[in-house]
Amino acid sequence: MEPSHKDAETAAAAAAAVAAADPRGASSSSGVVVQVREKKGPLRAAIPYMPFPVAVICLFLNTFVPGLGTFVSAFTVLCGARTDLPDRHVCCVFWLNIAAALIQILTAIVMVGWIMSIFWGMDMVILAISQGYKEQGIPQQL
Numbered sequence: 001m002e003p004s005h006k007d008a009e010t011a012a013a014a015a016a017a018v019a020a021a022d023p024r025g026a027s028s029s030s031g032v033v034v035q036v037r038e039k040k041g042p043l044r045a046a047i048p049y050m051p052f053p054v055a056v057i058c059l060f061l062n063t064f065v066p067g068l069g070t071f072v073s074a075f076t077v078l079c080g081a082r083t084d085l086p087d088r089h090v091c092c093v094f095w096l097n098i099a100a101a102l103i104q105i106l107t108a109i110v111m112v113g114w115i116m117s118i119f120w121g122m123d124m125v126i127l128a129i130s131q132g133y134k135e136q137g138i139p140q141q142l
Contacts (some may be wrong), residue, residue: 020094042085043096043099046088047073048077048081048097050081050128055128068101070117075092075094077097106118125132
């Protein structure tokens with residue numbers, strides 16, 4: 001599928017705007033900053049920010065018993081763990097995590113739940129690491 005003439009004009013206009021903004025000409029090191037923010041669904045946004053050792057334990061549990069680590073992580077929400085759903089009540093976030101654990105357990109028979117469970121545990125560890133960087137004031141460079 002070839003790009004349309006309108007797309008080519010838009011790309012050319014964007015390149016001209018970058019060249020006009022940079023008096024030295026458009027170069028590959030022209031200081032353009034692009035920020036990408038991932039939009040998460042409600043189940044994924046309900047994953048709690050836990051301390052690193054707890055997240056690793058949940059990953060370990062999810063690896064060998066699908067859904068068990070997600071089930072344990074649901075209780076960390078009741079203990080005050082923060083999530084990406086600040087506008088939802090704690091009980092709602094708790095039940096979202098329980099629902100994710102049940103989905104993982106029920107679909108583990110066809111391997112989908114097991115794979116989902118492992119990825120869920122990896123997300124927990126990634127969130128724990130990013131939270132650790134934020135708490136320590138270390139700038140993130142990913």
